[in-house]
Structure formats: C-alpha cells, structure tokens
Amino acid sequence: MSTYVMLSTLSESGRKVLRGRPGWIRKVNADVQRMGARVVAQYAVLGPYDFVTIIEAPDNATISRVSVELGARGGVAGMTMAAIPLDEFISRLERGTHRRGERKRK
Numbered sequence: 001m002s003t004y005v006m007l008s009t010l011s012e013s014g015r016k017v018l019r020g021r022p023g024w025i026r027k028v029n030a031d032v033q034r035m036g037a038r039v040v041a042q043y044a045v046l047g048p049y050d051f052v053t054i055i056e057a058p059d060n061a062t063i064s065r066v067s068v069e070l071g072a073r074g075g076v077a078g079m080t081m082a083a084i085p086l087d088e089f090i091s092r093l094e095r096g097t098h099r100r101g102e103r104k105r106k
Contacts (some may be wrong), residue, residue: 003040003083004063008055014075025051028070035069036062051076054083 010018017024029039037057045052057063060082067080084092 001038001056001058001097002060002063003085004037004055004080005083006051006058006080008050008053008070008076008078008079009048010050010076011074015021019077024104028075031069032066035066037066055080 025042029042032039032055037055040054040056042051042053044050055058055063055066063080067078070076071078
C-alpha cells in the first residue's frame, strides 16, 4: 500500500450539503473504501483548503480513480500527492548516497 495526501476544497454545493448533513463526509469516506482505498486520517483545516485527508491505496491507478470520482460529483475539488514516510525517505537518500560513493571508489 502507498500513502497519499489529498488536499480538498468544498464547492458551493459541497458546503451546502455539509452544512445540512455534516455526516456526509463519513459517507464519502466509505465510498473511498469501496473504490479500493482507505482513509487513514482526515482533518478539517483553515486556509486555502478545507480538508487534509491521508489515504492508503494499492497503486496510483486506484488513487487516480478516487480523485476523479470525487471530483466528478461536484462537491469537492482536490489535489492528490504521493507521500513517503520520512524514515523511508531518509533511508532511500542514504542508500543512494552510499551507492554513488562506492561507484566513485572503483
């Protein structure tokens, strides 16, 4: 499973639905699960985005489908980015640096 961060902004219609039915967000999260992904965490935020959602999905194709499906509903516009856990990121960088150093010594 890979981790993705989805930054989303509600449309005018999305704000109206949310105001009338706050539990609507949980239904959307259940829909994400039916599409083959899983909402790991979700935060309502202040600023240019309304929500930050951490999602796990098996691959880019699955998260792309989730993004397209949610956007097509018209209630939300979003940006989805792949996320690498910090320890894994550092480890990959260190392995890359180590390998380059070995090549130079040969």
